[in-house]
Amino acid sequence: MKIGFIGLGNVGGKLAGSLARNGLEVAVHDLDAALVGKFVARGAKAGGSPAQMMQDCDAVITCLPSPAASDAVVTEMLPHVQPGKIWMEMSTTDVEEVKRLGALVAERGGAPVDCPVSGGCHRADTGNISIYAGCERETFDRILPVLTTMGRRILHVGEIGNASLLKVMTNYLANINLLSLCEALTVMKACGMDLGMTYEAIAMSSGNSFVHETESQLILSGSRDVSFTMDLVMKDIGLFQTLADRHNVPLELSPLMIEMMKDGQRRYGERAQSDRMIERLEEATGLSVTAPGFPQELVDDEPEEPGYEVAVRRAAAE
Template sequence: MKIGFVGLGNVGGKLAGSLLRNGYDLTVVDLNPDLVAGMVAKGAKSAENPAALMRDCDAVITCLPSPAACAVVLNDMLPFVTDGKIWMEMSTTEASEVKRLADLVIEKGGSAIECPVSGGCHRADTGNISIFAGSDRATFERMLPMLTTLGRRVLHTGEIGTASTLKVMTNYLATANLLTCCEALVTMKAAGIDMNTTYEAMKISSGTSFVHETESQLILNGSRDVSFTMDLVKKDIGLFQKIAEAANIPLEISPLMVAIFDDGIAKYGERELSPNIIRRLEDATGLDVTAPGFPAELIDDEPEEQGYEVIPTGLTKPVLAG
């Protein structure tokens, strides 16, 4: 199968690298020629534009920063969508928009599957990230071998739109975790507690989380470089708030989180690294929340493993397909 890939940013570049590492025939497109050149040096081919990818490939993956960017790229590809062609959307986007775009692909005789990822750039780099997949079952099964190469745990969430909805929800939870970790770290610093001890206390307790065990390390190092920016956080939590409003859910924490990131963007800029939301509290208190011994970047130290489909059962340990 010939695969096209549009979008070689922080996540997309790592996902594309997993395909190359596992022997896929890959052709790439990105607005940044240096990112394309880097991928070509690893064995990929390049194409002039997304339309050429859809013309020449069996499936095209998009991994882009906004719904608007996805729409522009898909509209470029649509004239070359024919029977058997597949569009795979791996961006974090709005459910209604991905459904609209998927309908355009299906009307042309192609198939569509949304498959956003979760688990951090460091896991995308090793193929150990988790993937949500929304599509009809036949398309999901057709693309499952590729999905289990790109990620370790693959969850078929239902029809198009369900994966994007769940992905936005998980990013909302991750952001809530980030904000509470920031408040906890700054408060313990002010209380005179050693930051290394604070980190371990949080990690071994009921207060731990994936975000603490990853992003808190980068906060304490001072790099704060999680390869994710405040504008992207605002987009994701804004999408979650929009879902709640459409369902008439009177959320209380979500609007506050949106306001906090609005303030962070006003103070530090929309392209500021998202963990630097802690600077609002550091600046307000004059405290420097760093500590020795923490890494400047996250590295997935688990070996790459073949992925598998996760089957929802309600059990503590989900049953694996096959």
């Protein structure tokens, strides 16, 4: 299968890197020609343009920063979609938008997939990230070898749009967890607790989480560079709030988190690293929420392994 990959940013570049590293035939495209050049040096092909890639490739993957960017790329590719072609949307996007674009692809005989990832840039870099895939089962079976090259755990979630729903939800949970960890660590510092000990106490407790095991380390080291910026957080939590509004669910935590993140952007810049939210509390208290021995960047220390489809728990047949 010839794969096209459009969008070589923090996440996309790492996902495309897994494809190239494992010997798949990959063509790449990005508005930054230097990023394309780096991939060509690694054996990939320069895709030329989205239109050209849809003509030349069996499947084209998009991993882009906004729904508007995806719309522009898909619009360019559409005239060249035909039966057998696959469009795979790996961006975090609005569910209604991915359904709309997917319908346009399907009208021309193509197969649309929304397949966002979850697990952090460090796991995207090693092919150990998790991937949700919303599409027809037949299409899922076709692309599973591609997905298992980019990710470790692959979950088929039914129709297109379901993956985007789940991804927005998980990003909401991750970001609210980040804010709660900022408060927890600051309170423990104010109480005089050793923060290295505090980290381990959380890690071995019912309060542990993926966010703690990753982002708390970058907070405590002083790095505050998780390769995920506040504007992306605002996009994700805004998408989640939009879902709630569409379905008339009266949320309380979500609007508060949006206001907190807006304040972080006012203080540190729209594209500041999201972990810098800890600095709001450091400024308010005069405390330094840091500890020795924590890394400046996250590295996935798990060996790269072939991915696999995750089985969904079902009630036993009667």
